[in-house]
Amino acid sequence: MTYVIIGNGVASIGAIEGIRRYDAKGKIVVLAQEDTPAYGRPLISYFLAGKIGPERLPLRGDDYYVKNGVELKLGTTATAVDTAKKTVTTDKGDSIKYDRLLICTGGVPFVPPITGVKGPDIYSFTTLAHAKTLIELSSKIKRAVVIGGGLIGLKAAESLHDRGVSVTIVELAPRILSGGFDEKAGKLAGNRLKKVGIDVNCGVTAKEIQRGKDEHVKGVLLTDGRFLECDVVVVAIGVVPNSALAKEAGIKVERGIFVDEKLATSAKDVYAAGDVAQAIDMLSGEHRVVPIWPNAYNQGFASGRNMAGAKQPYQGGLPMNSISFYGLPTISVGTVNPPEGDKNFEIHAQLDEEKETYRKLVFRDGRLVGYVLVGDIDKGGMYTAFIKFAMPLAGEDKDKLINAGPEVFLWPPELFNETWNPEPAADAR
Amino acid sequence: MKRVYPNKDVCIGCHICELACITAHSQSKDLILAYTQERGQTGLSSCKHVHEEGPVCVALSCRHCDEPSCVAACISGALQKDPETGRTVYNREKCVGCWSCLMACPYGAISRHPLEQKIVKCDLCYDRQGGPACVAACPNKALKQEER
Numbered sequence: 001m002t003y004v005i006i007g008n009g010v011a012s013i014g015a016i017e018g019i020r021r022y023d024a025k026g027k028i029v030v031l032a033q034e035d036t037p038a039y040g041r042p043l044i045s046y047f048l049a050g051k052i053g054p055e056r057l058p059l060r061g062d063d064y065y066v067k068n069g070v071e072l073k074l075g076t077t078a079t080a081v082d083t084a085k086k087t088v089t090t091d092k093g094d095s096i097k098y099d100r101l102l103i104c105t106g107g108v109p110f111v112p113p114i115t116g117v118k119g120p121d122i123y124s125f126t127t128l129a130h131a132k133t134l135i136e137l138s139s140k141i142k143r144a145v146v147i148g149g150g151l152i153g154l155k156a157a158e159s160l161h162d163r164g165v166s167v168t169i170v171e172l173a174p175r176i177l178s179g180g181f182d183e184k185a186g187k188l189a190g191n192r193l194k195k196v197g198i199d200v201n202c203g204v205t206a207k208e209i210q211r212g213k214d215e216h217v218k219g220v221l222l223t224d225g226r227f228l229e230c231d232v233v234v235v236a237i238g239v240v241p242n243s244a245l246a247k248e249a250g251i252k253v254e255r256g257i258f259v260d261e262k263l264a265t266s267a268k269d270v271y272a273a274g275d276v277a278q279a280i281d282m283l284s285g286e287h288r289v290v291p292i293w294p295n296a297y298n299q300g301f302a303s304g305r306n307m308a309g310a311k312q313p314y315q316g317g318l319p320m321n322s323i324s325f326y327g328l329p330t331i332s333v334g335t336v337n338p339p340e341g342d343k344n345f346e347i348h349a350q351l352d353e354e355k356e357t358y359r360k361l362v363f364r365d366g367r368l369v370g371y372v373l374v375g376d377i378d379k380g381g382m383y384t385a386f387i388k389f390a391m392p393l394a395g396e397d398k399d400k401l402i403n404a405g406p407e408v409f410l411w412p413p414e415l416f417n418e419t420w421n422p423e424p425a426a427d428a429r
Numbered sequence: 430m431k432r433v434y435p436n437k438d439v440c441i442g443c444h445i446c447e448l449a450c451i452t453a454h455s456q457s458k459d460l461i462l463a464y465t466q467e468r469g470q471t472g473l474s475s476c477k478h479v480h481e482e483g484p485v486c487v488a489l490s491c492r493h494c495d496e497p498s499c500v501a502a503c504i505s506g507a508l509q510k511d512p513e514t515g516r517t518v519y520n521r522e523k524c525v526g527c528w529s530c531l532m533a534c535p536y537g538a539i540s541r542h543p544l545e546q547k548i549v550k551c552d553l554c555y556d557r558q559g560g561p562a563c564v565a566a567c568p569n570k571a572l573k574q575e576e577r
Binding site: 320 | 498501512526533538
C-alpha cells in the first residue's frame with residue numbers, strides 16, 4: 001500500500017498519525033511545496049514578534065518522518081493528478097503511483113483587486129518565508145498598513161508592532177474579528193491593540209495602493225479619502241481553498257473539495273482534508289469550508305485512518321479559535337453570531353469593561369451551541385464539552401451553567417460514567 | 430494502557446490527591462515545602478482537581494485520550510501522542526501558551542500555569558517509582574490505575 005499526501009501542513013501530520021494508528025508498514029510519500037518540515041503555521045506570528053526562535057517552529061521532532069516511515073519530498077509541488085492511472089505528477093518531472101491519495105493543499109491568500117496590489121512590498125503573512133522577510137525588513141521600515149482585521153491581520157499587526165514598526169489596521173466591516181467574535185469581544189480586543197499604539201480603523205478599507213517610480217509602495221489611499229504613508233502592506237482578507245489541482249483532475253469541487261463522512265472525494269481512493277476541504281460541520285450538518293487548525297488535524301487524522309481501512313467516520317468540524325491580543329486571552333467556539341432576530345437562539349452575555357472580561361453563551365433547542373470568552377478563559381474546554389457532546393440542558397441545569405459556569409456534574413450520568421469511570425473490560429476484572 | 434479512573438461514589442473530597450500531585454511535581458519532593466513555598470514561588474499547581482457538588486465529589490485530570498482533542502488543537506507541537514506508551518505528552522519547552530488545548534479539551538483537564546505562558550497537565554507521573562502519586566495517596570481507593 002502506498003499513500004501519497006499532497007501538502008505538508010497540520011492536516012498532513014494528522015494523516016500520517018491516522019495512517020500509522022492502523023497501518024504500521026504502508027509506504028507514505030509526502031509532497032511539501034515549502035522547503036521545510038511541517039511547522040506550526042500560526043507560530044509565524046510568534047516568530048515575527050521575536051517571542052520564539054526558528055528552532056521552535058517544527059511541529060514534530062527531527063526524527064519524525066524517518067520514525068514514521070515517511071518519504072518527505074521537500075520543495076516539491078504536485079502539478080497533476082490522474083485519478084484513472086492513480087498517479088501524481090510533480091514539478092520535478094516525477095510520476096508517483098498511489099493506492100490512496102490525500103490532497104491537503106490548504107488555502108491560498110485571497111488578494112482583492114485593488115489597484116497597485118501587485119508588485120513588491122505586499123505580504124500575505126501566511127508562510128514562514130513571509131515572516132522571515134518581514135523580520136529582515138522590520139529594522140529598515142517604519143510604517144505598515146494591514147488590510148483586514150481578522151485573526152491573521154491582527155496577529156501580523158501585533159508582531160510588526162513588537163518589531164518597532166508603526167502599524168495601521170484597516171477593516172471594511174464595522175468591527176474587527178467579525179468572523180468568530182461578536183461586537184463586544186471585538187471591541188475588547190481592539191481596545192487592547194489601541195492601548196499599545198496600534199491604529200485600528202473600521203468601516204474603511206484600501207482603495208488604492210500607490211507606488212513610486214521605483215515600484216516600491218508609497219502608501220495606501222483609503223475609501224474615506226485619507227492617505228496612509230507606509231513601506232509595506234499586509235493583505236490579510238482571508239484564505240480560499242487551494243483546490244485547482246483537484247478541479248483539474250475532475251474531482252468534485254464546490255467551495256472546497258467536497259468530501260463525504262470518510263473524507264473521501266468524488267474520485268476513488270482520493271481523499272481531502274484541511275483548509276482545502278469542504279467537510280461536514282458538526283453543528284449544522286452541512287458541508288462547509290472551516291479553515292481552522294484543529295479541524296485540519298482532525299480531518300487529516302480521520303482521512304488517514306480511513307485510507308488505512310479503519311472505516312470510522314469523521315465526527316464533523318467545530319469552529320474554534322483561541323487567540324490572545326497583548327496578553328488578553330480570547331476563545332470563541334461554535335455558533336457565536338446567530339442570525340439576528342432568530343428566535344430559535346437564546347443569548348446570555350455578560351460584559352465587564354473595567355476587568356476586560358466578557359462571556360457570551362448561545363443556546364439553541366435546549367443545548368449550548370456556541371460561546372465566547374474574553375479575559376477569563378479558564379473554563380473554556382468545559383463549555384466546549386456541552387457543545388461537542390450535544391448535552392441537553394433544561395431548567396435548573398441550564399440556569400446553573402449560566403450562573404455558575406460549566407461543571408461536570410451537569411453531564412448526563414451515563415456520559416459521566418462512560419467517560420470517567422467505565423466498567424472494566426471483562427478480561428481486566 | 431493503564432489509565433487513572435476516579436470513582437465518585439467513594440471519593441471523600443479530601444484533596445489529598447492534589448497534595449500528592451504537587452509534591453510529586455515539586456523540586457523538593459516535600460509536601461510542606463511544595464505547599465508553603467514552591468506554590469507561591471514557582472506557581473507549582475496540581476494537575477488533579479477535585480470537583481464538588483453538595484455531598485458528591487470526584488477528582489479529575491487528563492484522561493490520556495486515544496484521539497486527544499488537545500493534540501489536534503496544539504499549534505506548536507508541544508502536545509503529542511506517544512505511540513509507544515499511549516500517554517498524551519506535554520513538552521513544556523515547545524509550548525507558546527496559546528490556550529488552544531484548553532479550549533479544545535472537553536474534559537477540562539488542562540489549566541493555565543499561574544505564572545508562565547504554559548499549561549499544567551497530568552503526565553501520569555511517568556518518572557515516578559510506583560506510578561501516579563494521586564492513586565498511591567488516595568485513602569479510600571477512589572482513584573485506580575488499571576487497564577480497562
